[in-house]
Amino acid sequence: MSPAGAPGPAGEKLLDVVDLAKTFPNGTRAADDVSFTVARGETLGVVGESGCGKSTTAKMVLRLLQPDRGAVTFAGTDVLRAHGRDLKEVRRRLQLVPQNPQTSFNPRLTVRSSLEFNLRAHGVARRTWRSTVDDMLVRCGLRAEQGDSYPHELSGGQLQRAAIARALVTGPDLVVCDEAVSALDKSVQAQVLNLLAELQADLGVSYLFISHDLSVVEHISDRVLVMYLGRVVEQATAGSLYRDPAHPYTRALLSSAPGAPGERIVLTGEPPDPADPPSGCTFRTRCPWVMDKCAADRPLLEVTPAGSLAACHLNLTSPPALAAPSPA
Amino acid sequence: MTSPTETPGTAPARPGAPAPTAGPTLEVTGLTTTFDRGGRQVLAVRGVDVSVGPGESLVLLGESGSGKSVTIRSILRLYGSSARHTGSVVLGEEDLMQLDPAAVRAVRGRTIAMVPQDPNGSLDPLRPVGRQLEQVLRLHGVVDDRRAARARALELLALVGIPSPARVAGSHPHELSGGMRQRVAIAIAVACDPVVLLADEPTTALDVTVQSQILDLFGDLQERLGTALLLVTHDVSVAADVADRVAVMYAGSIVEEGPAQQVLENPRHPYTQALLDAIPRPTSERGHLKAIPGSPPVAGTGFHGCSFADRCALAEESCRTQPPALLPVADGHRAACPVANPVVAA
Numbered sequence A: 001m002s003p004a005g006a007p008g009p010a011g012e013k014l015l016d017v018v019d020l021a022k023t024f025p026n027g028t029r030a031a032d033d034v035s036f037t038v039a040r041g042e043t044l045g046v047v048g049e050s051g052c053g054k055s056t057t058a059k060m061v062l063r064l065l066q067p068d069r070g071a072v073t074f075a076g077t078d079v080l081r082a083h084g085r086d087l088k089e090v091r092r093r094l095q096l097v098p099q100n101p102q103t104s105f106n107p108r109l110t111v112r113s114s115l116e117f118n119l120r121a122h123g124v125a126r127r128t129w130r131s132t133v134d135d136m137l138v139r140c141g142l143r144a145e146q147g148d149s150y151p152h153e154l155s156g157g158q159l160q161r162a163a164i165a166r167a168l169v170t171g172p173d174l175v176v177c178d179e180a181v182s183a184l185d186k187s188v189q190a191q192v193l194n195l196l197a198e199l200q201a202d203l204g205v206s207y208l209f210i211s212h213d214l215s216v217v218e219h220i221s222d223r224v225l226v227m228y229l230g231r232v233v234e235q236a237t238a239g240s241l242y243r244d245p246a247h248p249y250t251r252a253l254l255s256s257a258p259g260a261p262g263e264r265i266v267l268t269g270e271p272p273d274p275a276d277p278p279s280g281c282t283f284r285t286r287c288p289w290v291m292d293k294c295a296a297d298r299p300l301l302e303v304t305p306a307g308s309l310a311a312c313h314l315n316l317t318s319p320p321a322l323a324a325p326s327p328a
Numbered sequence B: 001m002t003s004p005t006e007t008p009g010t011a012p013a014r015p016g017a018p019a020p021t022a023g024p025t026l027e028v029t030g031l032t033t034t035f036d037r038g039g040r041q042v043l044a045v046r047g048v049d050v051s052v053g054p055g056e057s058l059v060l061l062g063e064s065g066s067g068k069s070v071t072i073r074s075i076l077r078l079y080g081s082s083a084r085h086t087g088s089v090v091l092g093e094e095d096l097m098q099l100d101p102a103a104v105r106a107v108r109g110r111t112i113a114m115v116p117q118d119p120n121g122s123l124d125p126l127r128p129v130g131r132q133l134e135q136v137l138r139l140h141g142v143v144d145d146r147r148a149a150r151a152r153a154l155e156l157l158a159l160v161g162i163p164s165p166a167r168v169a170g171s172h173p174h175e176l177s178g179g180m181r182q183r184v185a186i187a188i189a190v191a192c193d194p195v196v197l198l199a200d201e202p203t204t205a206l207d208v209t210v211q212s213q214i215l216d217l218f219g220d221l222q223e224r225l226g227t228a229l230l231l232v233t234h235d236v237s238v239a240a241d242v243a244d245r246v247a248v249m250y251a252g253s254i255v256e257e258g259p260a261q262q263v264l265e266n267p268r269h270p271y272t273q274a275l276l277d278a279i280p281r282p283t284s285e286r287g288h289l290k291a292i293p294g295s296p297p298v299a300g301t302g303f304h305g306c307s308f309a310d311r312c313a314l315a316e317e318s319c320r321t322q323p324p325a326l327l328p329v330a331d332g333h334r335a336a337c338p339v340a341n342p343v344v345a346a
Helices: A054-061 A084-093 A111-121 A126-139 A144-148 A156-168 A186-203 A214-220 A238-243 A248-256 A292-296 B068-075 B101-107 B129-139 B146-159 B165-169 B178-189 B208-225 B236-242 B260-265 B270-277
Strands: A013-023 A029-039 A043-047 A069-074 A094-097 A174-178 A206-211 A223-228 A231-237 B026-037 B040-052 B057-061 B083-091 B112-115 B196-200 B228-233 B245-250 B253-259 B327-330 B333-335
Touching (some): A013 A206, A029 A054, A054 A069, A111 A144, A156 A186, A231 A248, B040 B057, B040 B083, B040 B245, B057 B208, B068 B083, B129 B146, B178 B208, B245 B270
Parallel strands (some): A043 A206, A043 A223
16 A cells, blocks of 8 residues: 555565554554565664554564464565465574563573574574584674573673574574664663674665664664554655654654754653544644544555655645644 | 744743752762672672752763662662661761661651652552552651642642643552653652652653653752752763763762763763763764673672773773772863873863
8 A cells, every 4th residue: 555656665675564453352453554665685663652563563574473464475475374384484584683682592591502493493404503603693793602601691782692693593584673772781782783784784684673762763774664553654764754754743753852953842641542542643632733634534654745655634735844833 | 933042141040949059958978889699799889979959950870780770779778788888978967878767767758759760660559649649748747637638649740740630649550651650650759849859760661752751840840849859860862851960870980970061062081972972873874883892890890990991992001900080170070080081280
């Protein structure tokens, strides 16, 4: 349902997600018609506040969670219907770096054993394990002998490097990074962000980079999706999103980051209950620019004058540079 | 509509703040905190000096393990007998370090109060939040009877920006959103009109749009009540947003302290500089962030010289043997680095 003229990825399409939807048994609408693509060698950032559906979307892409409807195509394979050897191949090429390495490593296995486990699962010949693991640990800025450490013997930054090595050891095309640097101290976070960029340049891997941290997403991403209450509200190249945000939510999010320049758009209240989202536009209950139309019609993603995609009725009626209208 | 621009010299005085002749509200001198870990002595805070005046905001900025949270918990003497302290914590006329436990309990929550990081851990899940607020008021004898406590509780909930206080007062914590719970925790902290408010990462668990609301609330309360604020955070942008002054902590010590703008725009300690450089900015090229090598030392690690020497680009041989002193580098601005700030004969 991507409209024509949308800012698509420049290179070969690696991942194609169409209209993914998921409602949990408790009524929470975690994802509502989420569509996007990721090109080979590209980083697509996903930002949004807690409960916006960014992690749910990632889990469906990884087929850790079955969507209610929608399609995920990865390198020509239908991920949601793949089985047997095809599914295994998808899993080898589609890896995850989770938020907290302390809980994603088995505390009773050495880091090396955890990495080898990933190789074994994908049928890599045992004689190559040692050299493959050593090589990847070194690439990720660890010493090969640190592979023999247990998780508790490494610092948070070192263990996150090991988690990245574990994801890359099978030679994936796409790595989903779910808040992969959020738990790290800033001084260490910069090291890991540099490592991710370096690995991308060397290996040509793509990232689906999920984070609530706007400055980190801007730094690492080529394009960015902004999600609110289960929906994509804006999609743009990283540069234009931060320079020229179109959707009111994106504007508020950027302006409320402490230290952001310009006048702050203070949103009243908090995101509504995702089990009972507002009609029409889900952001209308907090939007300073709300109109009558917003309650009646759900805005679809449309090309903005700036060339991004945004789901807002204002885009159709206002000039590209929205002068802040008086909220009265 | 033109946005008002800041003109130097027209900064309005804080209405609630007492006359500037008043000394610091809270003065911490030479504070150390030592934990006994199975016979091993762990020095988590190694001689911290901070002071904060009425209506002023001081931010303790540091990474995990820097001792910033231990510092404010030590000020409240929350570790009880599990920690040993030296130094003094003077609040008004009293040194909290010299008081007996009962006297400390009377002060805590009354003249000095704390807003926790995670209100889920500090609110009682089984009782309506209004009751919890009333309890604090009655415990400290701020109100005479239950009826007065009830009325004051509703006033406090309104003060912290809760839209329908009566409904929220009857709610249990799980019925409220994260931002609302944090507002309730702040209402409890300011219930007895404390002169000092301590806050430990009060917005870290919140979404960014809610975080800005809570930070605004602190500023608003300080203006109205003239409270001194000592806030702990790891987030440079939060510090930039709320601080009048910033103290940067590393490995249990303050390495730099001064007016917020000076410290964050013209840092005089290599660690502060490196920390600011490590943050992604619109201008930083991907893959070329200026990362600090290595990782912060584990809390309680011992040092001979400067604790940052192992990661510092400017480190000299003397840095590994001579512990640097926190010395003035500009008006009201101190830094603990003799290499970046060589002493000039005055």
